[in-house]
Amino acid sequence: MSAAPAQLNLLSGYGWKLAALAEIRRLAGTGELFTSDEVLEAVGHPDMAHTPNGGNNLVGWVFREAKQAGLIESIGFRPSQQPHRKGGIVRIWRGIK
Numbered sequence: 001m002s003a004a005p006a007q008l009n010l011l012s013g014y015g016w017k018l019a020a021l022a023e024i025r026r027l028a029g030t031g032e033l034f035t036s037d038e039v040l041e042a043v044g045h046p047d048m049a050h051t052p053n054g055g056n057n058l059v060g061w062v063f064r065e066a067k068q069a070g071l072i073e074s075i076g077f078r079p080s081q082q083p084h085r086k087g088g089i090v091r092i093w094r095g096i097k
Contacts, residue, residue, distance in 0.1 A: 013058055016046040020062040028071050028095025035090045036063065037081045063093070070096055 023042045027034040036059055046058040066072045072093045079087040 013046055016043065016058060017062055019043040020046075020059070021066060024062060024066045024093075025071060028066070028093070031095060033075065033092050033094050035078065035080070035092055037090060040082065063091070072096060 020039055020043050023039050027038060039062075040059070063072070067074070073096050074091045075094055076092045077089045078092055079085075080090045
């Protein structure tokens with residue numbers, strides 16, 4: 001029996017969350033400042049095209065989880081480098097030692 005399309009999207013979202021959290025952990029360990037732009041460049045955008053807000057909610061979710069886990073802290077904001085964001089503001093993060 002094959003999985004329904006909604007289940008496939010959910011699994012895709014779960015896999016993306018794991019990859020994004022791993023990348024945030026890696027970036028936090030470098031001591032360099034980073035934004036969601038760098039995470040999305042490394043792991044790609046979530047494949048959640050059939051959800052109401054696309055994958056945008058997943059991006060916020062992984063950063064909130066990393067912050068609550070004590071991995072990262074926000075230190076400011078800057079315009080996004082992602083063309084589709086058209087200069088929208090993103091947080092600047094750094095790892096917590």
